Amino acid sequence: MVMASSTIDPAGIGPIDTPGGSTINPHEARHFGTMAQDWWNPKGSSAMLHKLNPARLGYIRAAVDLHWDGDDTSFTPLAGRTALDVGCGAGLLCEPLARLGAAVTGIDAAPENIAVAQVHAVQSGLTIDYRAVGVEAMTGRFDLVTSLEVIEHVNDPAGFVRGLAEALADDGLLVMSTPNRTPLSRLALITLAEGTGRIPRGTHDWDKFLTPDALTDLIERAGLTVTDVRGLGFSPATGFTLTDSTQLDYFVTAKRL
Secondary structure: OOEOEEEEOOOOOOEEEEOOOEOOOHHHHHHHHOOHHHOOOOOOOOHHHHHHHHHHHHHHHHHHHHHOOOOOOOOOOOOOOEEEEEOOOOOOOHHHHHHOOOEEEEEOOOHHHHHHHHHHHHHOOOOOEEEOOOHHHOOOOEEEEEEEOOHHHOOOHHHHHHHHHHOEEEEEEEEEEEEOOOHHHHHHHHHHHHOOOOOOOOOOOHHHOOOHHHHHHHHHHOOEEEEEEEEEEEEOOOEEEEEOOOOOEEEEEEEEO
């Protein structure tokens, strides 16, 4: 697998792509592939992702209803629409999107994750198109493109965002999330979460985290416009919740100009 090279933008917004390779980082793919068999265990190595899912789905649902002027009482707001989840892991987001009515495609760099996702979808009675590829290998366009907690794990963030934009339909909606590059995210995600084993060690590289301004710049360079930025916070009493503060983690929605 060819690795894309990258350099640091002198403006301080993070890595920029150098043409000539895949956005997939083989080391990251292997790391997450080792977690595949445990992905659906809510108390296993992916427990944090299970805890994140309610807040993720709440944000996505609100964004979908706003973007397409939908009925917020409908159980299937994505009926008749296509969705692509990039960096889908073993399908923790793909399955809820399918239940919301979308025709879902999930892609991931780790074949081990895709194998587990395929089996779990069958067991759940869901039809989901899973593929072990990078976003640059995709053809066609999708109404909804999601990529949650993924961009901080790729070789080439600019090329990755460009791939997401190319996969987005003209009236489509892009939803991303990622940790912010702040002292709080270093403390919470690396020192505490990884240090205590709540997240597997080596999952995060703080230097690869992007600030909201940096990610917004990459999205705009790819020909999209950011329509919303919302924080994701954590409280011991309430768990993960949407917040106005982006200091820990944040969501971004975007559409075509």
